Amino acid sequence: TSARPKLLLTGPIMEAVVERQLEQHFTLLGPDNFEAIIAAEGAEIRGLATKGKMRVDGALMDRLPNLEIVSNFGVGYDTVDAAAAAERKIIVTNTPDVLNEEVADLAVGLLLATVRELPQADAYVRAGKWLKGPYPLSATLRDRKVGIVGMGRIGKAIAKRLEAFGLPIVYHTRRAQPDVPFQHYDNLIAMAKDVDTLVLILPGGAATRNLVNAEVLEALGPRGILVNVARGTVVDEPALLKALQDKTILAAGLDVFVDEPRVPEAFFALNNVVLLPHAGSATHHTREGMGQLVVDNLVSWFAGKGPVTPVGETPWPK
Numbered sequence: 159t160s161a162r163p164k165l166l167l168t169g170p171i172m173e174a175v176v177e178r179q180l181e182q183h184f185t186l187l188g189p190d191n192f193e194a195i196i197a198a199e200g201a202e203i204r205g206l207a208t209k210g211k212m213r214v215d216g217a218l219m220d221r222l223p224n225l226e227i228v229s230n231f232g233v234g235y236d237t238v239d240a241a242a243a244a245e246r247k248i249i250v251t252n253t254p255d256v257l258n259e260e261v262a263d264l265a266v267g268l269l270l271a272t273v274r275e276l277p278q279a280d281a282y283v284r285a286g287k288w289l290k291g292p293y294p295l296s297a298t299l300r301d302r303k304v305g306i307v308g309m310g311r312i313g314k315a316i317a318k319r320l321e322a323f324g325l326p327i328v329y330h331t332r333r334a335q336p337d338v339p340f341q342h343y344d345n346l347i348a349m350a351k352d353v354d355t356l357v358l359i360l361p362g363g364a365a366t367r368n369l370v371n372a373e374v375l376e377a378l379g380p381r382g383i384l385v386n387v388a389r390g391t392v393v394d395e396p397a398l399l400k401a402l403q404d405k406t407i408l409a410a411g412l413d414v415f416v417d418e419p420r421v422p423e424a425f426f427a428l429n430n431v432v433l434l435p436h437a438g439s440a441t442h443h444t445r446e447g448m449g450q451l452v453v454d455n456l457v458s459w460f461a462g463k464g465p466v467t468p469v470g471e472t473p474w475p476k
């Protein structure tokens with residue numbers, strides 16, 4: 159075995175600075191010829207760095223019998239089967255905290271863009287339509303009550319911003335948090351009935367699939383604004399499309415979709431939706447911080463110092 163552990167990449171590596179650091183510590187394999195590499199040297203691969211869409215499931219782990227760690231670029235790790243990893247004593251790490259403020263900024267920006275129709279208004283000016291008359295009046299944030307679904311690291315950063323905006327805030331999670339000053343709802347439908355604005359910032363995966371369904375949208379009602387910066391899978395996408403078409407809710411701001419980068423084309427025809435290309439953490443500053451944490455987790459692990467930011471399912475400390 160070589161001195162430098164073999165690290166398999168599931169996709170193009172993040173930032174150049176990250177790749178340079180990884181090259182110093184590891185023999186990098188993939189993402190080209192992924193299958194052939196696994197067939198030829200699967201048993202020598204000790205680490206995996208992953209980003210984005212490829213599923214890292216138990217079947218893949220079984221083809222890498224000496225895999226010790228999966229380092230995920232992103233705080234959301236719904237593409238990694240962390241339970242299957244734990245069964246196999248494989249460490250999974252993610253990139254929490256370094257992106258909280260960035261994603262919260264984007265969430266609030268998307269909320270404002272959706273309520274005040276900023277992209278639509280921009281298009282109006284560019285098309286020369288202002289010369290023919292003023293842009294129609296929009297909805298407002300001023301009379302809104304916001305329900306945040308997910309009150310973790312990023313949810314709290316969003317709440318802090320919206321508090322400064324003077325908006326009443328409530329939240330839905332599975333467990334109430336005694337240290338959070340906002341009203342907690344056990345039941346999402348009950349909360350959707352009591353608010354007119356929902357901001358989604360919780361993990362994707364099986365446990366949250368289609369959590370926001372037709373019934374929740376109905377409860378949100380005709381003044382309703384939905385902002386999704388969580389994962390596309392959290393929303394029943396066809397039900398949302400229909401709710402926007404039928405004006406069951408007023409508008410939506412979406413950063414995430416079920417089958418990215420394929421956005422259902424029917425959304426493009428709607429004027430009451432703002433669409434972003436999964437841009438929550440997408441700045442040079444924050445992507446670098448995330449990349450550094452991907453590197454730090456791998457380097458720390460192979461230096462015998464343990465993972466820096468293991469996910470909840472990873473039993474650590476052992």
Ligand code: NDP
Nearest residue numbers: 234308309310311312331332333360361362387388438439
């Ligand atoms: P945290 O783990 O800190 O918080 C997650 C929150 O979601 C907790 O409050 C948790 O509370 C709640 N939650 C989890 N499961 C459920 C459920 N089934 N029903 C209701 N609430 C639930 O995560 P972060 O704040 O760091 O990140 C949240 C998510 O945001 C990520 O997992 C990722 O998917 C997404 N994200 C999206 C980005 C983008 O670019 N658009 C960028 C970064 C993150 P409880 O356990 O009590 O239910």
